[in-house]
Amino acid sequence: MEKKFEIKIEATSNPSILKFEANFFLTKHTSYEFENIDHAKNSPLAQQLFYLPFVKRVFIAQNFIAIDKFEIVEWNDVQDEVAEQIENYLNSGQPVINETTAPKKTAITVYAESTPNPSVLKFVANKKLVTAGHEFKSIDDTKEAPIAEKLFNFPFVKEIYIDENYISIHKYDIADWQDITLELREFLREYLEQGKEVLSANATVSKSQVEKQADTDFEKLDDTSKDIVNIIEEYIKPAVASDGGNIMFDSYDPESKGVKVILQGACSGCPSSTFTLKNGIENMLKEMLKDKVAYVEAING
Secondary structure (H helix, E strand, O other), X not given: OOOOOOEEEEEOOXXXXXXXXXXXXXXXXXXXXXXXXXXXXXXXXXXXXXXXXXXXXXXXXXXXXXXXXXXXXXHHHHHHHHHHHHHHHXXXXXXXXXXXXXXXXXXXXXXXXXXXXXXXXXXXXXXXXXXXXXXXXXXXXXXXXXXXXXHOOOOOEEEEEEEOOEEEEEEOOOOOHHHHHHHHHHHHHHHHHOOOOOOOOOOOOOHHHXXXXXXXXXXXXXXXXXXXXXXXXXXXXXXXXXXXXXXEEEEEEOOOOEEEEEEEEOOOOOHHHHHHXXXXXXXXXXXXXXXXXXXXEEOOO
16 A cells, blocks of 8 residues: 555644644655745755745655745745645655765664553653554564564564554563663664664554544534544543553443553553553543443553
């Protein structure tokens, strides 16, 4: 499957600068800033953008292009056409940047953070790794995730969850974190510093695809299920993400008033965190939805 670029328009704190965010990475790690068309000779895309008379400066970063404009136009009048032009260019397969010299190595830092699950550590990098969450239960799941495949070569790695700028690693009990954390941290730091792929081009589900699918599925749900999904998204997901995990709504049964959820990352398979989470979610849903919810079940807890 060929990757299809999609562009999302994002405002910035500066009204003259608009960000055009892509669902795949555009450069390895380097960011570029171009002041004019001559300055942009290494970037055919930036040069093309400078043909637009209102473009003042172009920034190309890992997963977005930002444009600073002159005041002759308002963004509202031109942003959709610019987004379409960028999207068409990216989908034409032409280079974003012609790398004439080897890009400078970016200093990558990785630190380990504990999670409520003693078998899971969260390794956080100082750069964005993926645009949507991915879970790997075994090496068989990793054909489109080279970094996960390499991690499964460590005999103590049981499961992996990657999201935003972190990798949650679930270990087998044979190893203690104090003996393996440094080794894992160094491995991840070197891997990322060399600019190797986290996911192959085909693997990245774009955020908008995920959101579109979620919207479609959401519309098919009954009202109580919609309320449950909204409560999970707003109140529960952010707390779970900060612990290196993810939670997804699975189903609601109006007969038994039971809610089923799927846990990923640090929250998956940990007796104490599953219990805490289940109780926390159960209490919140019971309180907010009164007599519509009787219990919550984590189907892979």
